[in-house]
Amino acid sequence: MNTPAQLLDVPSREELLAQLAASRQDVESLRSELDETNRGVLALYAELDAQADELRQATELKSRFLAYMSHEFRTPIGSVLSIARLLLDRVDGPLTDEQERQVKFIQETSVEFSDMVNDLLDLAKVEAGRIDISPDWFEMVDLFSTLRGMFKPVLTNPDLLLVFEEPHDVPKLFSDDRKLAQILRNFISNALKFTAKGEVRVSARRGEDGMVVFSVADTGIGIASEFHHAMFKDFNQIDSPIQKRLRGTGLGLSLSKKLAELLGGTVGLTSEPGVGSTFFVAIPAGAPEAAHG
Structure with missing residues (x-):
């Protein structure tokens, strides 16, 4: 049992x-x-x-x-x-x-x-x-006037125009105008170097979220889309006959990106081979907190 x-x-x-x-x-x-x-x-x-x-x-x-x-x-x-x-x-x-x-x-x-x-x-x-970032109030007109005078002596190509658009509806900026001018100088120098004829046009406009966008547009050789991601890296250069003929370190755009970040902004580009390129930098109208440190 x-x-x-x-x-x-x-x-x-x-x-x-x-x-x-x-x-x-x-x-x-x-x-x-x-x-x-x-x-x-x-x-x-x-x-x-x-x-x-x-x-x-x-x-x-x-x-x-x-x-x-x-x-x-x-x-x-x-x-x-x-x-x-x-x-x-x-x-x-x-x-x-x-x-x-x-x-x-x-x-x-x-x-x-x-x-x-x-x-x-x-x-x-x-x-x-x-x-060091030294922000202060400045007008777009004064910045463009300085850049215009800076590039006037090097404009020796009769087939190429450097145009500065009059800024409209753009507020005064509180930022480091020297660092911004250095970024735009790099953009303009590259545009003049790779544009045989036509124009290089510099402009400023209001962007989103309190940003001001500066653009440098050219009618030059343009850049293929597969190179866009690397344009702002150190020592980067485009593999083209014109690039091989013209000297450079490929540092200008990389430096511009780093300076823009110090100003609290960003850089970018749009481009198409044979049509031209537009490089832009967007920075806040007011200086970021980091710029005061």
């Missing part, structure tokens, strides 16, 4: 002890796996911290190297420009037409080299966090 425990199929004491022992083994196994996982996570964090330190050191060394080399290049560049200016002023006597052409080539090349050095130095300062 079956007992009540057998009828209810209740585990015996030995079976319960065996199940408890098995459960304890499972818990210990899980605890061991969890400890191993924690050790792996801690090791991964330690490795990431070490890599982050190495990256910071590498970035600092690069910035220091760029700053040092930029300063070292300034003296010989200045000397070459001074000598070229003296020769073109005929201080030491007249020049033949061929000599004048060669000296002008030296002068133009030295100016380009100087611009590259300045971009390198500014980029090093930005990456090292040593660029």
